[in-house]
Amino acid sequence: MKILVADDDPQIVRALTLTLGAVGYDVATAGDGAEALRAAVDEHPDVVMLDLGMPLVGGLEVIEGLRGWSNVPVLVVSGRAGAADKVEALDAGADDYITKPFAMDELLARLRALTRRTSPTPDQPAETFGDIRVDFVAKSVVREPDEAVRLTPTEWRILEILVRNPGRLVTREDILTRIWGPAHSSDGGYLRLYVSQLRKKLEAVPARPRYLQTVQGMGYRFVPDDPGS
Amino acid sequence: MKILVADDDPQIVRALTLTLGAVGYDVATAGDGAEALRAAVDEHPDVVMLDLGMPLVGGLEVIEGLRGWSNVPVLVVSGRAGAADKVEALDAGADDYITKPFAMDELLARLRALTRRTSPTPDQPAETFGDIRVDFVAKSVVREPDEAVRLTPTEWRILEILVRNPGRLVTREDILTRIWGPAHSSDGGYLRLYVSQLRKKLEAVPARPRYLQTVQGMGYRFVPDDPGS
DNA sequence: GTCGAGCGTGAGGAAGTCGTGAGGAGCGCC
DNA sequence: GGCGCTCCTCACGACTTCCTCACGCTCGAC
Numbered sequence: 001m002k003i004l005v006a007d008d009d010p011q012i013v014r015a016l017t018l019t020l021g022a023v024g025y026d027v028a029t030a031g032d033g034a035e036a037l038r039a040a041v042d043e044h045p046d047v048v049m050l051d052l053g054m055p056l057v058g059g060l061e062v063i064e065g066l067r068g069w070s071n072v073p074v075l076v077v078s079g080r081a082g083a084a085d086k087v088e089a090l091d092a093g094a095d096d097y098i099t100k101p102f103a104m105d106e107l108l109a110r111l112r113a114l115t116r117r118t119s120p121t122p123d124q125p126a127e128t129f130g131d132i133r134v135d136f137v138a139k140s141v142v143r144e145p146d147e148a149v150r151l152t153p154t155e156w157r158i159l160e161i162l163v164r165n166p167g168r169l170v171t172r173e174d175i176l177t178r179i180w181g182p183a184h185s186s187d188g189g190y191l192r193l194y195v196s197q198l199r200k201k202l203e204a205v206p207a208r209p210r211y212l213q214t215v216q217g218m219g220y221r222f223v224p225d226d227p228g229s
Numbered sequence: 230m231k232i233l234v235a236d237d238d239p240q241i242v243r244a245l246t247l248t249l250g251a252v253g254y255d256v257a258t259a260g261d262g263a264e265a266l267r268a269a270v271d272e273h274p275d276v277v278m279l280d281l282g283m284p285l286v287g288g289l290e291v292i293e294g295l296r297g298w299s300n301v302p303v304l305v306v307s308g309r310a311g312a313a314d315k316v317e318a319l320d321a322g323a324d325d326y327i328t329k330p331f332a333m334d335e336l337l338a339r340l341r342a343l344t345r346r347t348s349p350t351p352d353q354p355a356e357t358f359g360d361i362r363v364d365f366v367a368k369s370v371v372r373e374p375d376e377a378v379r380l381t382p383t384e385w386r387i388l389e390i391l392v393r394n395p396g397r398l399v400t401r402e403d404i405l406t407r408i409w410g411p412a413h414s415s416d417g418g419y420l421r422l423y424v425s426q427l428r429k430k431l432e433a434v435p436a437r438p439r440y441l442q443t444v445q446g447m448g449y450r451f452v453p454d455d456p457g458s
Numbered sequence: 459g460t461c462g463a464g465c466g467t468g469a470g471g472a473a474g475t476c477g478t479g480a481g482g483a484g485c486g487c488c
Numbered sequence: 489g490g491c492g493c494t495c496c497t498c499a500c501g502a503c504t505t506c507c508t509c510a511c512g513c514t515c516g517a518c
Binding site for chain 2: 093096137138146
């Protein structure tokens with residue numbers, strides 16, 4: 001999570017850099033408006049903290065400049081407490097406005113609130129192997145280039161467990177309890193069936209599985225493509 | 230643009246209703262937290278204004294209740310000016326926090342800032358598929374070149390959820406809670422009905438849906454046109 | 459070579475899910 | 489009150505999914 005701090009007071013910049021860095025933000029800084037715009041282009045911050053009263057290019061102009069091509073969340077930090085200033089900044093495109101002096105707690109909370117809205121979907125959304133693409137977000141499986149593969153809910157759940165553990169052995173018992181609950185810890189024959197159907201739908205040669213491999217007496221293992229070969 | 234105002238002081242509610250109504254908002258009101266949650270389910274506001282100090286069910290609990298199934302923007306209005314209160318509310322899921330007494334100008338500006346983020350879709354104001362054009366801004370559907378398609382409010386909401394998640398599977402449960410509130414997580418048969426009616430109005434061959442596809446046992450999926458073919 | 463355990467796979471019935479037509483309740487509007 | 493619209497209930501047929509059963513195969517033990 002990268003944040004751009006723009007303020008013409010070096011002491012404030014320094015204090016914010018330290019504090020924000022300490023709580024885990026990646027911090028970029030700018031000392032005036034022009035620098036802030038340049039930094040926004042170069043660094044692609046996830047959120048911008050902006051002082052209104054900067055020399056040369058003011059905070060308002062920075063907001064307007066940003067909004068031309070980006071919708072990164074902007075938090076304005078200003079010494080001016082008047083409603084007119086706030087209205088002006090917010091209507092120019094700022095997302096929040098906090099007046100100096102401020103409590104660091106509140107600032108951090110407002111930053112969290114701003115970034116919360118824009119950050120979801122951080123992890124790996126998909127996995128591909130062979131000509132198959134498994135999209136965990138869309139919950140869809142397609143055979144490249146464009147053929148949808150239909151899976152039943154149970155098939156999907158088993159595939160997800162396996163593919164989310166690439167290279168690792170997943171015991172039969174593990175899969176059974178995760179799908180049918182703790183009561184089913186031994187296979188009545190259905191797991192075999194579903195794996196069989198998955199292979200029929202996904203493997204080029206179902207009889208000789210390349211990706212959904214059986215480990216005798218233990219369970220199953222998803223073997224991803226080796227990018228090295 | 231519909232706004233839900235929740236405050237236990239009738240005078241404030243009255244003042245806000247008048248002012249917000251005058252600037253063009255459609256206003257719903259609630260006098261306590263329980264009422265607020267009920268109104269959120271029934272009215273589906275585009276933004277919620279929440280007083281923290283309400284009797285019975287407090288503002289914080291309302292936020293938590295809302296966040297279980299909705300991500301409507303929440304602006305907290307409170308007499309408590311301490312940083313701790315702000316942090317608590319913002320971290321509970323509120324998007325902004327303003328202290329009483331406040332300037333009406335600023336309140337309106339903050340509301341504009343909040344709704345700006347969520348109402349005009351960040352990417353597209355409209356989506357087209359087949360000979361159908363869905364305009365999110367105008368909340369209208371037309372069959373090209375010029376025939377308006379009439380949707381009921383509920384139909385529109387379901388269509389919007391699906392079309393705003395192109396290619397993604399949307400769980401039946403997800404749709405149900407987002408439209409009928411957290412109490413309805415299992416289908417009594419009405420979702421099926423509305424989807425059926427949507428298909429009748431939008432699909433060329435309702436019996437063989439091209440765009441509004443069913444995923445057995447899981448939910449529905451909007452499959453957009455493939456621009457590549 | 460024989461045997462048995464573990465696994466893959468086909469067939470088929472039970473159970474559940476989905477689509478759709480008919481129709482009643484509630485509500486605002488004339 | 490009558491009308492039109494929307495929401496929701498109910499019921500039934502069609503279809504999908506789940507699971508059982510049975511049988512054949514593979515592979516290691518002896």
